[in-house]
Structures are given as C-alpha cells and as structure tokens.
Amino acid sequence: MEKAKIYLGCDHGGYVLKTQLVDFLTGQGYAVEDFGCHSEDIVRYPHYAARVAKAVRSQPGARGILLCSTGIGMSIIANKYRGIRAALCSTSYQARMTASHNNSNVLCLGGRCIGIFEAQDMLHAWLTTPYEGGRHDISLGLIESAENVNFSGKDWEGEENDKNSPGLV
Numbered sequence: 001m002e003k004a005k006i007y008l009g010c011d012h013g014g015y016v017l018k019t020q021l022v023d024f025l026t027g028q029g030y031a032v033e034d035f036g037c038h039s040e041d042i043v044r045y046p047h048y049a050a051r052v053a054k055a056v057r058s059q060p061g062a063r064g065i066l067l068c069s070t071g072i073g074m075s076i077i078a079n080k081y082r083g084i085r086a087a088l089c090s091t092s093y094q095a096r097m098t099a100s101h102n103n104s105n106v107l108c109l110g111g112r113c114i115g116i117f118e119a120q121d122m123l124h125a126w127l128t129t130p131y132e133g134g135r136h137d138i139s140l141g142l143i144e145s146a147e148n149v150n151f152s153g154k155d156w157e158g159e160e161n162d163k164n165s166p167g168l169v
C-alpha cells in the first residue's frame with residue numbers, strides 16, 4: 001500500500017513539535033510537504049491551515065497535520081473548508097477512532113499540550129488505521145449533506161428522521 005502524501009502546517013506554538021514530526025514522518029517513508037511556519041516568530045495560524053486544507057482536498061488520499069499551541073484554532077479553521085474532516089486529538093485512541101470512524105484527513109495537535117512520543121504514537125495510529133466504512137458511511141453522508149447545504153448559504157437542519165438518515169445502525 002502506497003503511503004499518503006502528508007502536508008504539514010503550524011504556527012509559532014506548534015513549530016518545535018512540527019520539526020520533530022517532519023523527521024519522524026520522513027523516517028517512516030512518508031513524502032512530506034511543509035507549508036510552514038519556519039520559526040517561533042509569532043504568525044497567524046489560519047494562513048497555514050488554509051494552505052494545508054486546500055492541498056489535502058486537491059489530492060485524493062492526501063493527509064494533513066496542523067499544529068498550534070493547543071490544536072483548537074487549527075481544527076476550527078480547517079473544518080471551514082469543504083471536504084476537510086479535521087480532528088483534534090490528544091490520545092492515540094482518539095487518533096485511531098477518527099481514522100476508522102470519521103475517515104479524517106487532517107489531524108490537529110497541540111504543540112504545547114503533548115510531547116513528541118505521544119505525537120508519534122498518535123500519528124502512527126492515525127496513519128495506519130483504515131477507515132471502516134459501513135455504518136460510519138451514514139454519518140459521513142450526513143456531514144457531507146450539512147456541508148453542501150451550509151456552503152450554499154442556507155442552514156442544514158439536521159433532522160434525525162430525514163431521508164438521508166436511514167435509522168441508527
């Protein structure tokens with residue numbers, strides 16, 4: 001199985017951990033493209049999240065990793081992009097579950113909340129866990145439906161008993 005291309009982005013709060021993760025990922029044989037930032041000088045994270053989100057959605061199978069001090073801001077902005085399923089994780093279990101149940105394509109990490117070994121464990125779990133599909137496709141279909149409606153300028157209502165939600169499987 002060919003390894004996914006990995007796009008990375010961070011702000012000043014995620015810079016140190018990002019540099020360590022680049023080394024880890026390349027050592028694991030992943031092709032990595034680093035969109036910055038490239039120092040601990042203060043920058044605004046939305047610019048880097050946008051670069052990663054657009055790259056991930058333009059290349060099927062690609063994955064993105066975003067880091068800021070907490071990972072929260074990065075996850076908020078990344079999820080504003082159509083087709084991006086960004087997950088903020090702080091444990092390997094969460095990383096494995098978002099890969100298998102949510103088919104997430106962007107992993108957000110807190111550069112000042114976790115250490116390198118935790119981050120490596122999470123990356124390994126997230127990158128090697130396959131999406132299960134099946135019953136999880138229903139939820140992803142609803143997410144896509146909400147995304148399509150919300151990006152049209154309307155608000156998705158999220159009706160539990162609508163035609164796109166065939167029961168709780």
